[in-house]
Amino acid sequence: KNQVEQSPQSLIILEGKNCTLQCNYTVSPFSNLRWYKQDTGRGPVSLTIMTFSENTKSNGRYTATLDADTKQSSLHITASQLSDSASYICVVSDRGSTLGRLYFGRGTQLTVWP
Amino acid sequence: EADIYQTPRYLVIGTGKKITLECSQTMGHDKMYWYQQDPGMELHLIHYSYGVNSTEKGDLSSESTVSRIRTEHFPLTLESARPSHTSQYLCASSEGTSGGTDTQYFGPGTRLTVL
Numbered sequence: 001k002n003q004v005e006q007s008p009q010s011l012i013i014l015e016g017k018n019c020t021l022q023c024n025y026t027v028s029p030f031s032n033l034r035w036y037k038q039d040t041g042r043g044p045v046s047l048t049i050m051t052f053s054e055n056t057k058s059n060g061r062y063t064a065t066l067d068a069d070t071k072q073s074s075l076h077i078t079a080s081q082l083s084d085s086a087s088y089i090c091v092v093s094d095r096g097s098t099l100g101r102l103y104f105g106r107g108t109q110l111t112v113w114p
Numbered sequence: 115e116a117d118i119y120q121t122p123r124y125l126v127i128g129t130g131k132k133i134t135l136e137c138s139q140t141m142g143h144d145k146m147y148w149y150q151q152d153p154g155m156e157l158h159l160i161h162y163s164y165g166v167n168s169t170e171k172g173d174l175s176s177e178s179t180v181s182r183i184r185t186e187h188f189p190l191t192l193e194s195a196r197p198s199h200t201s202q203y204l205c206a207s208s209e210g211t212s213g214g215t216d217t218q219y220f221g222p223g224t225r226l227t228v229l
Contacts, residue, residue: 004156009154034217041222041223041225042222042223043118043204043205043206043220043221043222043223044157044204044220045220046217046218046219049217089156089157102159102218104156104157104158105156106154106155106156107154107156109154
């Protein structure tokens with residue numbers, strides 16, 4: 001069964017600190033992996049996308065890594081800001097259909113305190 | 115910020131009412147999607163469309179229906195709302211390039227509460 005598991009479920013950090021969110025998946029055949037940021041009451045916004053051959057991708061203070069062999073990804077946030085408080089969702093796409101089926105994790109709820 | 119809009123943002127209605135959730139995008143995207151999301155849970159695909167006059171059911175069974183008469187518009191209708199329909203509904207669109215490599219852009223969502 002294709003699945004995407006994220007950890008931790010929730011995380012609280014102080015402003016200025018770094019953190020790392022984890023994503024494990026079993027989706028096969030693998031096409032790509034995205035990290036989305038979803039603010040409360042808003043739709044998800046794409047942060048990064050990585051294909052099979054990419055190990056790391058950065059977007060400002062966000063750096064995503066991918067290990068396609070172990071089927072693991074991480075999202076590292078440096079120098080956190082209050083505006084980073086949101087749910088971070090790992091999304092994996094397969095190559096098995098024209099639609100490019102997306103498998104969503106439940107997200108990690110990050111709270112940044114001043 | 116993506117040019118995809120949803121109205122209303124919040125809706126509280128009584129059981130048995132018919133409702134239509136609006137979704138429109140100005141990016142000229144061929145593919146559009148409806149997702150349902152409960153608090154703390156993953157998004158579930160309930161409907162999608164490849165283009166005008168094309169609609170398909172998603173992975174999660176839903177009593178809602180959709181239509182795609184115009185490229186930019188993808189409304190979702192519930193003929194008779196029930197409390198079990200209470201959820202957040204997210205609309206998304208994408209360019210429609212090959213097999214899942216294109217990015218889906220999401221609207222702000224509609225928070226539906228059925229009393």
